[in-house]
Amino acid sequence: MKIPGHHTPALLIVESPNKTGKIEEMFPGRFKALATYGHICDLPRNPTEGIGINRDAMQGEYELTSDSKRSIDGTRAVARLKKYLRDHPGTEVYLGTDEDREGESIAAFVMKYLSLQNPKRMRFNAITREKIEHAFQHADHIDWHAVASREARRLIDRVIGYVASPVLMHQIRQKGVAAGRVQTAVEALVIERERKIRNHKATPYYTVHMDLGGWKAEWQYQTSAQSRQGPKPNSEYDIDNAIEHCLDVNLAQSVSSIRALVVQSCEEKTEQHLPPSPFYTFSLVQAANRIFGWDAEKTMQIAQKLFEGDGSGHGHITYHRTDSPNIDPGAAEEIRALLRNQGQSIPAAPNRWALKNKNAQEGHEAIRPSYIEVEEAGANEEQRALYKLIRERALYSQLSPAVYAIKRITLSDARGLHRFAATARAIIDPGWLASPAAKSPVVQDQDDPMESGVIHLPNLSKGALINVHRGEVNNHITKASPRYTLNTLTAKLEKLGIGRPATLATILKGVQKKGTIITRKDGKLEATPLAEKCYDILYPRFGFAHIGYTAELESALDQIAKGQLDGEMLVRHVWDRLDIDCAAASSTN
Numbered sequence: 001m002k003i004p005g006h007h008t009p010a011l012l013i014v015e016s017p018n019k020t021g022k023i024e025e026m027f028p029g030r031f032k033a034l035a036t037y038g039h040i041c042d043l044p045r046n047p048t049e050g051i052g053i054n055r056d057a058m059q060g061e062y063e064l065t066s067d068s069k070r071s072i073d074g075t076r077a078v079a080r081l082k083k084y085l086r087d088h089p090g091t092e093v094y095l096g097t098d099e100d101r102e103g104e105s106i107a108a109f110v111m112k113y114l115s116l117q118n119p120k121r122m123r124f125n126a127i128t129r130e131k132i133e134h135a136f137q138h139a140d141h142i143d144w145h146a147v148a149s150r151e152a153r154r155l156i157d158r159v160i161g162y163v164a165s166p167v168l169m170h171q172i173r174q175k176g177v178a179a180g181r182v183q184t185a186v187e188a189l190v191i192e193r194e195r196k197i198r199n200h201k202a203t204p205y206y207t208v209h210m211d212l213g214g215w216k217a218e219w220q221y222q223t224s225a226q227s228r229q230g231p232k233p234n235s236e237y238d239i240d241n242a243i244e245h246c247l248d249v250n251l252a253q254s255v256s257s258i259r260a261l262v263v264q265s266c267e268e269k270t271e272q273h274l275p276p277s278p279f280y281t282f283s284l285v286q287a288a289n290r291i292f293g294w295d296a297e298k299t300m301q302i303a304q305k306l307f308e309g310d311g312s313g314h315g316h317i318t319y320h321r322t323d324s325p326n327i328d329p330g331a332a333e334e335i336r337a338l339l340r341n342q343g344q345s346i347p348a349a350p351n352r353w354a355l356k357n358k359n360a361q362e363g364h365e366a367i368r369p370s371y372i373e374v375e376e377a378g379a380n381e382e383q384r385a386l387y388k389l390i391r392e393r394a395l396y397s398q399l400s401p402a403v404y405a406i407k408r409i410t411l412s413d414a415r416g417l418h419r420f421a422a423t424a425r426a427i428i429d430p431g432w433l434a435s436p437a438a439k440s441p442v443v444q445d446q447d448d449p450m451e452s453g454v455i456h457l458p459n460l461s462k463g464a465l466i467n468v469h470r471g472e473v474n475n476h477i478t479k480a481s482p483r484y485t486l487n488t489l490t491a492k493l494e495k496l497g498i499g500r501p502a503t504l505a506t507i508l509k510g511v512q513k514k515g516t517i518i519t520r521k522d523g524k525l526e527a528t529p530l531a532e533k534c535y536d537i538l539y540p541r542f543g544f545a546h547i548g549y550t551a552e553l554e555s556a557l558d559q560i561a562k563g564q565l566d567g568e569m570l571v572r573h574v575w576d577r578l579d580i581d582c583a584a585a586s587s588t589n
Helices: 019-027 074-086 102-112 131-136 145-171 183-200 251-256 280-294 296-308 328-343 381-396 486-498 504-514 529-538 547-561 567-587
Strands: 012-013 033-034 094-097 204-211 214-217 260-273 401-412 417-429 464-465 471-479 516-521 523-529
Touching: 012 019, 012 074, 019 033, 019 131, 033 074, 074 102, 074 296, 094 102, 102 145, 145 183, 145 529, 145 547, 145 567, 183 504, 183 516, 183 523, 183 529, 183 547, 204 251, 251 471, 260 417, 280 296, 280 328, 280 381, 280 486, 280 504, 296 381, 296 504, 328 381, 401 547, 486 504, 523 529, 547 567
Parallel strands: 012 033, 012 094
Antiparallel strands: 204 214, 204 471, 214 417, 260 401, 260 464, 401 417, 516 523
16 A cells, blocks of 8 residues: 655544544654544434435435534534645545444545545544554445444434424423433333332242252242233333242242252353453443442543543543453453563463344454553543553453352252252352452452352262252342442443443433433432323333334344345334324324
8 A cells, every 4th residue: 555655645534633633743744634523414403394304215414514603513624624635636535533333424424525536444443553554554445334324323313303202292291302212211211110119019929948968959930931912011121130039938838848859950060250351331331430420421521532642642542432342362462461471360362252232343342551551541630540440451351260160950849840959169260359350349340250159069860869858938028129320220221232332421411411310319310200201101102112122223223234234224114113103192192
């Protein structure tokens, strides 16, 4: 690839003006860096006709943003870029907007409004000389599937907001209320939890433990499976723990009177327990909220400053809007070398984690320091605190896994009506659990490490008959689930596949800005009466008010990004269904 000469620097277009000076300092004479200042265009806020979408072509009627109250907007940003290209004819253009779908969309609109014929696309997840050089050497083209996914999301959100909101306002007879695809799902979770708390009645339930002579087995209570008719209701998406409880004391006492059990299986295995992965967007937001008390917006703003290298000549961390828990092999080896020099135990190969989101973009990295050997970075105390959190998490992620020996015995009564289980765990190698990392707050957001069992289970053969020394019935009382916090709500959204790294902070800010979800003095989230009133109109009448619908739509948008689904067809399907829902809701008024 031809490298631009000193007198003909290539134009590298990025999103943030905070990157431009750093890039030019890193590559003097090679690049002229100019910024778009974020998105340069959007759908019209107050369209004179319709909702800003050509329904026949299923295309957004985008226009350059214009805001006299801002020092810069899309109109002026594009004018600056055009002027530079007029003054420097023949300049080679590189589009270096962020590597997520939002960045891909911005690159596409820059190409359109600058009338670029064949701009090269550079993607780098850190503002460092090495990453930018690599992106330059491997520049390719705009990912039009990613663009289509982002545009489908934008159009669908516009359709739902502008078509359903008037119906909601008419039904509720109050101005200012609005319906939103993802925000309605978030509100649904909080409302369903609030109603469970409000309607909860403490109820006794029972467990049974069988004393088998030096070890115990627990009754695995199960109810008969119920066939479901229709979609899963929103109230079930809110359930954190789906374990079924026995409410029948007579049944529990009957089970405890069983005097012999038959061994169904006796299995032994070893299991690795990895240290927590490096941060990705959802886990970073949770940790910063738990440790610093920050909301998602503040965390992402500070992370943005670290990414841009506020007050420094380079970026301090890799891109912070990511759903991948893994880092690239080269960075992992640098971390492992540092740990090795510190005398820490590391595994034979770098640790890697399964993706929680099946549609996560594996080409992206988790969040890590740009240079792992840099112990402190940031222009102020908050930036330095977040950087320390990110660095420690990245370091700890490559420590040796803990290794457990696990034995599990399953049994049943003679008729096979009731099942019992006993599990014992013993640490073979404590790995990272023996290091100071195990007690650091930075790792406490994951599930508690498996406890090492103090009991010893015998070696048994399938079919062996085991006498029961004594059956013990234990009494318990059901407790209402706690209200959501920002931390637990973020974890729930991640589990359900609602929201993406680029939209998480906006989603959580949106429901609080609307006033439908408030934060109590104890930090818990609570739905307002207005939120419940709106929810009862939207659910179950409107498809988008179903939590399952929102999660499925997120998956569909991911499929568009992979080229497996047509974006225009999805938007058309959503709009057609919404029209039906609106007509039905209006007719019942």
